[in-house]
Amino acid sequence: MTTLRHGDRSQAVRSMQKNLKSHGANLRVDGAYGDATENAVRAYQLKVGLVVDGVAGSKTQLSLAGGDCSKLLKNVDLVNAAKRLDVPLASVYAVNEVESVGKGFLDNGKPVILFERHVMYRQLKAPRHDADDPSELQRHADQLAATNPALVNPKPGGYAGGTVEHQRLSSARLIDDTAALESASWGAFQIMGFHWQRLGYASVHDFVAAVSTSESIQFDAFVRFIETDPALYKALKARKWTVFAKLYNGPDYKRNLYDIKLQRAFERHADCDCGQAVAA
Template sequence: MSVLRHGDRGQEVRVLQQRLNLQGAGLNPDGIYGDSTEAAVRDYQRKVGLVIDGIAGQKTVMALSGDDCSNLLQHASLVSAAARLGVDLAVVMAVNEVESQGSGFLDNGKPKILFERHIMYRQLETPRTPEDDAAALKKHADQLAASQPNLVNPNAGGYAGGSAEHQRLANARLIDDVCALESASWGAFQVMGYHAVRLGYGSVQDFVTRMSKNENEQFEAFVRFVEADAGLLKSLKGKKWATFAKEYNGPDYARNLYDTKLERAYQRHAVGCPVPEAA
């Protein structure tokens, strides 16, 4: 399904306009995504609680089609996050647009994950108590890497994608439940499980339960992640997009143009987004 926005033309836009009219928009279904259509999309998003960006993406179309959208990210969560972080609402909206994986859930209702076999290796070999024998843990991790390299490996890789990642995770949990859950990234913002306790969750199991509920919980994990990193928060407050992208996405951020995408998204959302008053 195409993402429709201001300036688009064609049959998909006409269908969108017709669906909006069923919600009382009163548009001329001319197939042109102009100011009136964008305003109608914003009005509908506001009505149902979705992120108010004027873009007709998958979530807006799902809602217009009558699908259950109770687990989708709500605009109120972005407003609350902007106040907590002390940034413009447009900053939060830009980050949500660029850094999220679109939807935080697969079609089967499970949260999006990516299982990292090299993190599993690291977690298995890392002592957790003073009584742990580091040498024995490493030997065990190496044995598993030799027998099950797709699940435990010093090197990244082995990705299956989509729902198959949940099968990889299920197999890894048979080896060590905690290490396996810590070794997957979760939800729309792909926060790693091993951050759970540092971010204030009771355990990695508590974190996973929350990530499985809805996108608002997934976004909460992202906000906590930013709050816990002074450098990341500083770059976000200063709109230092390259610095933020490098810290959040890693050294390949420039190759994927994350900083450019963030700046452009911010400029779009800045129009009409209120700046929070200083405390």
């Protein structure tokens, strides 16, 4: 589903405008995504509780078509997060827009994941109990890397994407259930499973069960991730986007312009209350 936004001109925009009119919008159907259409999209998003960004992505189009939106991120989630983090709502909108992969669930209802074979290797050789022998764990991890390099490997890679990532994870769980769940990133914000304890969950299984329920819970895990990283939290509060991007995205942040995208997203949302008063 193609994302529609301000400046677009197409038959898809015309169809969306017709859908908006059927939901009560006073809008001219001309196929041009101008100010009036953006305002109508924002009004519709606010009415149904979706994130109010004026962009007609897959979630807004799904809702307009009468689809099930129960698992989707809600605008009130962002409003509450801004209060919780004590930052402008525009800052929360910016990090949600730039740092999210867009959706937290696959079409089959399973959470979006990415299995990291190099993390699996690391988790397998990490002592978990006082009686663990580090040299034996290292030997075992190396042996598995030799026999199952697609699942256990000192080097990253082997990604398949989509539903196939769940197949990779299922195979890895047969090797070590806990290590496998810890070695995948989960949901729209790609939070690694091994962060479960830092984020306040009782186990990695509890973390996985939680983020498998809704995007709202995935977003809560993302907020916890920020709260429990003092440097990241400080950068967000000061709106030091270069520092935030470097800490969250790693050394590739410059190549992908994450800091610039964050700044531009903040500026775009700075003058919009995004339904803050209504949500409160």
